[in-house]
Amino acid sequence: MKATRTEAYGMAIAATIVTGALASDKTICCQALDGIAQLEGTIYHPNTPAYDERMKTYWSLSAALEPWCMVLPRTAEDVSIIITTIVDNECPFGIRGGGHGAHALSNSLQEGITIDMGFFNTTSYNAYTKIASIGPGAHWGEVYNTLTPHGVTVTGGRSSSVGVGGFLLGGGNSFHSGSHGFGCDQVQNYEIVLADGQIINANQEGNPDLWKALKGGSGNIGLVTRFDLYTIEFQDPSIPHIWGGIVGYDYAQTEAIIDAFVDFTNKVGDDVYSSSIIIWAYNSLAGSFYIRCMLDNVANEEYAPAFNKYLSVGNQTSNSLRSATMSNITDELVRDYRTYTIWFTGTYANDPRILRFIASKHEEMMLTLDSILGPDSGLSSSQQCQPMTQSMISRGQGNNVLGLEERIASSGRPGFMCLIYVGVERAEHETLAFPYVESFWKDVDEYADSLDGNWGWRYLNYAYRTQEPISGYGAENVDKIKKAAQKYDPKGVFQRLRSSGFKIPK
Numbered sequence: 333m334k335a336t337r338t339e340a341y342g343m344a345i346a347a348t349i350v351t352g353a354l355a356s357d358k359t360i361c362c363q364a365l366d367g368i369a370q371l372e373g374t375i376y377h378p379n380t381p382a383y384d385e386r387m388k389t390y391w392s393l394s395a396a397l398e399p400w401c402m403v404l405p406r407t408a409e410d411v412s413i414i415i416t417t418i419v420d421n422e423c424p425f426g427i428r429g430g431g432h433g434a435h436a437l438s439n440s441l442q443e444g445i446t447i448d449m450g451f452f453n454t455t456s457y458n459a460y461t462k463i464a465s466i467g468p469g470a471h472w473g474e475v476y477n478t479l480t481p482h483g484v485t486v487t488g489g490r491s492s493s494v495g496v497g498g499f500l501l502g503g504g505n506s507f508h509s510g511s512h513g514f515g516c517d518q519v520q521n522y523e524i525v526l527a528d529g530q531i532i533n534a535n536q537e538g539n540p541d542l543w544k545a546l547k548g549g550s551g552n553i554g555l556v557t558r559f560d561l562y563t564i565e566f567q568d569p570s571i572p573h574i575w576g577g578i579v580g581y582d583y584a585q586t587e588a589i590i591d592a593f594v595d596f597t598n599k600v601g602d603d604v605y606s607s608s609i610i611i612w613a614y615n616s617l618a619g620s621f622y623i624r625c626m627l628d629n630v631a632n633e634e635y636a637p638a639f640n641k642y643l644s645v646g647n648q649t650s651n652s653l654r655s656a657t658m659s660n661i662t663d664e665l666v667r668d669y670r671t672y673t674i675w676f677t678g679t680y681a682n683d684p685r686i687l688r689f690i691a692s693k694h695e696e697m698m699l700t701l702d703s704i705l706g707p708d709s710g711l712s713s714s715q716q717c718q719p720m721t722q723s724m725i726s727r728g729q730g731n732n733v734l735g736l737e738e739r740i741a742s743s744g745r746p747g748f749m750c751l752i753y754v755g756v757e758r759a760e761h762e763t764l765a766f767p768y769v770e771s772f773w774k775d776v777d778e779y780a781d782s783l784d785g786n787w788g789w790r791y792l793n794y795a796y797r798t799q800e801p802i803s804g805y806g807a808e809n810v811d812k813i814k815k816a817a818q819k820y821d822p823k824g825v826f827q828r829l830r831s832s833g834f835k836i837p838k
């Protein structure tokens with residue numbers, strides 16, 4: 333089969349070699365896939381209903397770049413023949429998991445083929461091994477719904493619509509991070525398709541170097557077709573609930589909420605089941621700022637003492653705290669509209685001055701953007717910060733490549749990770765807003781630097797395209813990823829032909 337394909341496209345390959353161009357063109361690449369009987373029905377072309385419907389499922393309009401064609405494999409064998417065909421024909425490609433990446437070139441691409449793992453969306457549970465096997469194209473809400481009847485859950489996303497693939501390969505911050513670390517720390521085994529088409533497994537016993545490199549290494553080494561995750565039993569398996577929700581406060585309570593957050597972050601090591609995220613948000617339609625705090629306890633303990641300081645802050649404007657299923661809690665964080673989105677991230681020492689600076693800069697920036705973009709821009713923002721603690725970091729037992737052990741050790745205190753997210757309805761507004769959001773983050777970094785409170789670590793799953801999150805893992809971890817890439821992808825296909833996602837720094 334391989335020989336036939338190479339013969340059929342031999343001319344195209346020869347042309348590529350002669351001109352020295354990196355990539356083949358649209359016709360060569362999409363026709364190469366079209367010519368493979370096994371893939372019949374899995375290739376979607378522009379101007380067809382299937383293609384158009386699929387484009388509507390990207391979470392961010394900025395990321396929804398229209399590829400030459402997209403391919404939606406059904407099996408690992410499909411993935412294998414797809415990647416070897418792509419390599420044989422020198423075709424640029426992107427990888428889509430659940431489709432929640434925010435920026436252009438997160439997942440899809442304009443000049444190339446999108447390998448869309450959307451049909452890898454099943455979850456199964458083995459009650460004997462207590463392992464859940466989850467596809468990279470699944471969304472966490474579906475995963476929780478499948479696992480809940482078994483009285484178990486996993487370290488997944490806090491919004492039910494978030495995808496599995498990108499989340500687990502970039503880290504994965506969950507309600508269970510205090511007790512179980514990052515999502516990647518709970519992966520017992522990866523099934524992965526390499527650039528040469530081999531389908532292999534990576535776990536602690538077999539290919540452990542690859543197993544480690546995938547715990548933060550994102551799409552740099554291969555196409556993951558299955559994640560086997562350790563599961564977590566609910567405190568009371570007969571009541572598969574956690575406790576939590578969102579408390580809204582008057583924006584004037586900013587100072588009090590910063591105090592509560594700093595206190596929570598310093599003490600949350602004492603209660604690893606409780607987590608919190610503070611959010612400053614702006615909505616141009618309402619013309620107002622507001623505060624939201626997400627408070628959650630995975631032991632299903634109501635009003636755990638860890639939350640006392642938050643809950644003693646007055647002037648609450650809303651409160652959805654309740655005991656509920658994972659899918660009910662995570663459905664609260666799903667939005668039913670799409671925007672162009674600009675994301676930037678940073679991680680800092682737990683110093684209230686940095687939080688005050690972020691809050692006031694966010695306010696200043698949003699008022700400026702509102703006046704520049706004018707009415708009807710649909711401008712909105714969400715400036716979120718969440719604790720980064722020793723208990724979260726040490727659960728990785730040194731097996732992931734995120735490099736956070738060194739960061740927290742040299743900082744000597746807990747930290748917090750922030751995400752600024754600005755949404756607009758039109759592409760030209762994204763272009764106008766972009767430099768403001770970029771310089772907002774530069775200002776925060778510089779201020780934190782001046783207080784010796786910048787961890788210099790950027791969470792891959794919250795990072796903008798230019799933020800080079802992997803270099804923040806530190807030289808030793810970058811080296812581990814590089815070595816694994818050299819061994820499992822010796823031709824450097826995932827560095828050279830993959831045009832979306834984050835790369836290994838040179």
Ligand SMILES: Cc1cc2nc3c(=O)[nH]c(=O)nc-3n(C[C@H](O)[C@H](O)[C@H](O)COP(=O)(O)OP(=O)(O)OC[C@H]3O[C@@H](n4cnc5c(N)ncnc54)[C@H](O)[C@@H]3O)c2cc1C
Nearest residue numbers: 429430431432433468490495497498499505551556793833
């Ligand atoms: C509303 C919302 C809520 C969020 N909540 C959380 C949260 O609670 N915690 C958290 O940590 N993050 C959260 N995130 C961030 C989230 O982790 C990232 O957006 C992540 O990339 C989502 O994964 P995905 O598969 O949907 O992404 P995609 O955009 O499909 O993929 C992102 C990248 O992952 C790589 N990738 C995906 N699948 C594969 C695969 N099978 N093989 C190889 N590479 C692959 C691709 O190269 C791609 O570059 C949230 C995002 C949103 C939009």
Ligand SMILES: *[C@@H]1O[C@H](CO)[C@@H](O)[C@H](O)[C@H]1NC(C)=O
Nearest residue numbers: 450451452453454455470474
């Ligand atoms: C899996 O994805 C396919 C294609 O998008 C969809 O039809 C199906 O309903 C999904 N299955 C689950 C369990 O979500």
Ligand SMILES: *[C@@H]1O[C@H](CO)[C@@H](O)[C@H](O)[C@H]1NC(C)=O
Nearest residue numbers: 582584585588645646647648
């Ligand atoms: C709560 O809001 C009211 C009216 O907006 C205000 O008068 C009062 O001072 C606020 N209380 C606190 C504790 O901030």
Ligand SMILES: *[C@@H]1O[C@H](CO)[C@@H](O)[C@H](O)[C@H]1NC(C)=O
Nearest residue numbers: 656659660661662663664665
């Ligand atoms: C959670 O469940 C309650 C009770 O069934 C329901 O009223 C509420 O709408 C659900 N919330 C979400 C976000 O689904």
